[in-house]
Amino acid sequence: MNLNAADYPDLQSALDAAIDGDRVYVPAGIWKSPAASGFKIRSSIEVYGDGSGPAASSNGTVLVPGGPNLDLLAVECSYGALDGVYIHDLRLDQEPIGQVKPSRGVVCALASLQAVDTIRIERVSVIHCTGNGIHVTGADGVTGFVGRVILDHTICSTIGGYGAYFENVRLVSSLRGECDSGLLGGMHCKSCGVALYNAGFEYNGNVSAPTVKTISLWLESCRLALVAACRFENFYFGGPAIACQFDGCRGSAEIRAGTFLQGLGSGEIAPAAVNAVSISVPSSATGAGPVVVLQASHVRVHPFLVQVDASAVGAIIGSSYEFVEPGMPFTAGSVQLPGNPNSGMLSAAFVRRESGANDSVGVILPSWDLAADPTGSAQHGMIYMHLHGAVAEPRVCLPKPGQPGQVEWKAILLST
């Protein structure tokens, strides 16, 4: 059934009247929440407006807080599970006259034994929050979880926390979303599956606190992290900065066809650690990877396009393009792989520079510090670099004479 919020005393009354499967239409205009609380969605319904309208205007369907420190639109699941909530074509913003800001925009914070299957947010703008713009957390990912969060054409802008924060969500997928001007960062996903396509991250960080490390997209302990055709712009504010950090991800992580653009101004030649992509292994983790970085395009990034911690495994770095401004060191935009036995790296980390020298490298063989050759996974046609103490020797695996089905490792003899 389609309910029109204009037929009710206020929007919350319409939300309360709706039952599972209903649609609540919120016509264009300013809709102020109760003074003591934000709007609450307690059933599996669709809530939609006449469009978000431009920021700071009264056009479109705009939800605003009725008082300070309110979560503006909360999805609540008292016990059990909600099938799905669908929110689209509206804006969550500050109150236009007194400019009272929401604490958080869209919120779903589940406790144990609570689950929401799907939260779908399309063509929604979340603006001027003092906390996170979109905040969705499952209790532990097992007894309390969110199945899927789908963001399509959704914008989080001018946010005091993260533009979007997700924790224990089985899959966050975003198409053409944007997180900009988040003081803590653009998006932080923790213990989630993540797939982002064509998303934008811009001006995330705190210019007033440049010593705080800024991460535009922080993927922490994610089982799946897929970032494709995304754009990271102006992610340096004078201190340590990383555009995209894979932090202790264990499963599958990939970033491809990314654009990393550091604009003119103070960030043009960054003296600090400003990396486009960082593959890190926190001290609490026992490893990270595999991670794939393919065909990224970078502008004015220094020192590293890609930086990989020592205990990351299975990283694959493809070729990249780096635009180096006059005056920047030619080593800008380089790829840093671990210097230790690298646990299965494969790379042709060629960097094409617009000016200056290109970094040309060959294929990097996996290397292992072993007393003996691998046996369990040895297969015909494999090559690796055998490290044993100070001895490094390339070896190839071939069929064993006279023993069908058996293979053996042979050292490759090098000329002196």
Added chain:
Amino acid sequence: MILNVLDFPDLPSTGLDRVSAALTAANSGDRIYLPARVPYQAPPGGWIVTKGVEIFGDGPGPCDETAQYRNGTILVPHSDSIGDHVFVLVPPEPPPGVANNDRARLEGVYIHDLAIMSRSAARGGGDGIRFVSVDTPISPDYPLGVKHKLTVFSASRIAIRNLGGSGFRLVGADGGFGAVNNVLMDMCDVAGCGSAGIVIREGYAVAMTSVRSVSNVSGAVSGDIGEIAMMGCSFEGAGIAPAYACVRLDRFSQVLIEACRFTAFGKPPTTIPEAGRALALLDVKGSATVVGCAFELSAPNQFATGIAIENTLQHTGPVLVLPNRFVNVGPAVLVTGESHGVSVMPQFGSPLTIGGNDAAYVTLPPATSVDNAAFGVPNVNNGTTNRIGALAIPILAANPTLQLTSGHTAYVVSSGTPGVDALRMFVGGAWHDVSLS
């Protein structure tokens, strides 16, 4: 123009229910609205859609297999008979005497925001949305037969439950006038059906985004020939013999599977030797890429294969398997012989043994299979102990003669006789055996 079906008389006894009446009245490009909380029962055989129209409801609502909660727009088949479908897409017939051209095509059908369910909590009825191209003579006027074509078909936010057939059955006859072209399925949810959840054949430019297909008897997706992209989908189920695959794609020329989740595809090991496969890529004839997917099983059905790349007819490939996640899975990636140009990159897998047997391993074509051009670093990270892998380079029976670049080419030459294989590199315009210990 929007047509509200409630504005049409409902006279099912005369063979014209209100939805059929709206479909008859509509012109191509019109929108047909089915408000919620009204039971819509299809006529015998299903509603026939012959025009490019939009059919939409107020959303599927929280579809519950027990039929207790049906608050959205719910459509049911006429009976529990397997021949009673819900929507049947049929192109308008071409002019008399014209056959095998592309006039017999249905273009621009868009169905969204509704649920298609069996009449009760029990499974019953035919297919949910059905298109079957005709590739045989259908009347004396068309002695050559008419191949119907479906093009630009979209389905969004449709829940399908407990049908006797498939949720979607889109079957083309060939890649031309009988094809299924430009299909988008978005946020569709197919569960509990008696056949495969989604059946597609000769489907080209098919995209599935955020689709869920679970607990269907013959697996989640069964596909033959075509091009398909799946992103952010969830699939469950082991399928049935002989495929035993949750998602089976046979002879596809283009496959892209990203960020999908496969679960419950295992079988008890004592039941079936193969014990199920999450994703079977059979006889790929073009390009296939699998990346960022999760394959997860629970005890005791853990001895299933994650990704099976198989050749059954001719050479298959290339296939690129970028990092994926395998939990409680037997072989993570299993590549059989004569699979060419298969690249397998590092994977995440845990645990590395199940019941004392290897698990989460990668198997490339055996040494008896040459010319496979397999490439990659098939090592596996489980976070604590890594399954060590090395760079796998192509194995060939003879020196390549084309596209040679000095110093850039290396391969293992396989003579077929163990012990005389060699590592060769092309340096300085000639092939050289590299010295080995």
